[in-house]
Amino acid sequence: MAKLFFRYAAMNAGKSTALLQVAYNYEERGHRVRLFTAQVDDRYGRGQITSRLGPHREAELFQPDTDFLALFHAGEKIACILIDEAQFLQKAQVWALHELAHLHNVPVICYGLRTDFQGELFSGSASLLALADEMDEMKTICDCGRKATMNMRVDASNRKVTEGQQVEIGGNARYRSVCGRCFRQN
Template structure:
């Protein structure tokens, strides 16, 4: 992946929901552990789908993690974790504030391998900060695709569902959920409701 040097770097694993982002993050963590590297894993406080102190994939694999406040300056708490691990993994980066970008830069500048996972688009198909900034500053970026639940083509978008119907564009950006609230969709099958009907 990277030459053996004293420098750190940032890796971003991105894509739509159900594309295997966390599964890939866990695979890289297992390999780092086999290689004898110290590992630190962090997850946002807002995401407790797999337990408060665990990151997990939809396939059922899990890893113990430290919960970090995802709002405001909360991501800076990652820097307080001592000693700083050789490999730092941050899951669901899309739930963190933009302070995460500086945190990742500081960790990489300090010699850590920083692996960040998260979806890069909101359910509206818009950039989901801070992922676009992290992708721009990372040394390595992998954008994974799922399978469109409608047509079977490669999917790069997150279709939010409310009672089985596409969500409205005015709905809140963050809604933690899985298959009950989201589907992976391709560009053609992604639906965004923009008009409100009068009752």
């Protein structure tokens, strides 16, 4: 039986790298996968899943109104659906992915952030935490050496930003992965 998976972490934990490795593993064995990434994320160009280590590949885009169920056709042989930047999914989309796993027997593996720079859940992450059959926390470390669990937005002077829109794409120049203590002290 297929499942809905949520693999989450703070930034720089290797989520995109892991997704690309899973896609490679399936394809190396002759299986077809479909990769998706959020249209809002254009750090490396739209429709690109890119690891900071270098590997990258094209992916289909999803936006808030993407209907995942409509994208799949009866009889289509898909071994796995892989979603990068899953925090940007909408609640209805997570429900649709859950349906694809449970009624259409297609494993769905979502990779994304759990919380934003203010420690608040993203909508997609909240839905995935509620519906995922399996959740895995990927790990990375804070500058102090502890496990990083938070994403801290910083300004041009590397000072913590505490207000603003939930989504501001900026990558390593605008965000740092930090532990809870460093998040609270900065």
